Amino acid sequence: MGPRAEHPQTAQGQQVGRPAEPPAVELRAVRRLYGRGEGAVQALRGIDLVLPRGSFTAVMGPSGSGKSTFLQCAAGLDRPTSGEVLLGGEPITGLSERRLTELRRSRIGFVFQSFNLLPSLTVQQNVLLPQRLAGRRQDRRRAKELLAQVGLGEHAGRRPGQLSGGQQQRVAIARALITEPEVVFADEPTGALDTRTAQEVLGLLRRAVDTLGATVVMVTHDPVAASHADRVVFLADGALAGALHGPDPRTVADLLVRLTSAAAGHAGSGHGGTAYGGTGHGGTAVAA
Template sequence: MASRRRTEPAARTEAARTEAARTEAARPSPFAVELRAVRRTYGRGDAAVHALRGVDLALARGSFTAVMGPSGSGKSTFLQCAAGLDRPSAGQVLLGGEDITGLSENRLTKLRRSRIGFVFQSFNLLPSLTVQQNVLLPQRLAGRRPDRRRAAELLARVGLERHGRRRPGQLSGGQQQRVAIARALITDPEVIFADEPTGALDTGTAREVLGLLRHAVDALGATAVMVTHDPVAASYADRVVFLADGALAGELTRPDPTTVADRMVALTASTAGPGRLGAAA
């Protein structure tokens, strides 16, 4: 009888731990994206390129983060690993608390189509489709019924409500990037990844596009992660994260263009010179 009394508390304790673990697993993560000790190496031996060297970073939901660094710092590799476009050599990438590192290519493809939006420097619009059809494309690829009303609403948000039937070639570069932002938002993604989204635009148009990304975060609750080399573009973010030689090299909150530019000048100077090997863009 005494032995039975001793085991019952232990059983209750174990049950409590199990229930606590289930509760923790069910609780939504406060982070949209997490990188845990992420490494990415290309090649082997003396020819190996260490693009990322153990990056630890957590990005809160509903935040706008800019990623900057000198050429060869690992910015593009960071974005590709965080977005599930490339697999880390080591470490973990989590999207909304879910570890996506070991997912099959098919599951990664489905995840990118339904939970992630992309905006690229080159727009990546299909010239044979109309503007509205380009916006609706992610829904079609995700196997969803095209929501033309939602597409019209997003085109109105980006100032293109009268351009839905046009082809991308009939639009300016800034207008095409607006279409790309509407396309990125059509599936209500958890995260929008933007890779130099203003690199091909003039200053005035770039500011309009950045304002739309800022609006997506502030008004629509999106999370945005933007790789950029432009201090003005970075100043639209809540936080700027700096990379150098594949590792984190500091950050700024509430950035302004001058402070960002000064930090980039110092960072570039510190990483310049002979003997700097093994990093990638």
């Protein structure tokens, strides 16, 4: 799989040689602090990042690096302590909880490690659920098309409990795409799957980007999974620690090992971030 051409980006989304179109998601100086006083924990330390439309971005880092907090803030599931998150150029940080809920139902798709399907609903009903919750007409024809695309066209009337784990994750992907969201956030989507099934699910996410024009942001710990993305963004100690374009599993794994070792070395030192470094074979470290 060849890497997609991508231009360096600033926090304001300025790109050379491309039309001035707002990115799918943009984070500006996003910080997230948990707790107060001496016991406070800085989960995110001023993240500036542009996630272009029609791209597949993997987010990686050592345990405790801030990956989950990053996803939650970028998706509007959690509010930054400071900074700003924009969806399609629209600031969402200051929206009411009701407006954020509406936004998540209509403009964002989610895929989780645990599938999160409702066991009492059929496969088709689970796919249609986001439209139902958003108060939109349930497009059964669209649901049928998506199920066919994920290889489950003949399973629409079954219950999730009658499907394998890989099949349930395929349903979750179809559900995430039913509202034609501006961005799909995937949190360890292959963590509960065997290697072959994981590859099939990653292929579906890749095709959603390449054929449907979707934007996918995936948190993962797996270098092989990350290699399906256009770009891998690394976090360490709540700060951006580098990025790889056109990643391959070996290079991703090497850099992740180095970041994990560096994080262990800085444990308890109060170090505020990790410097960008070279990546060796197969990728280029850039300011993310």
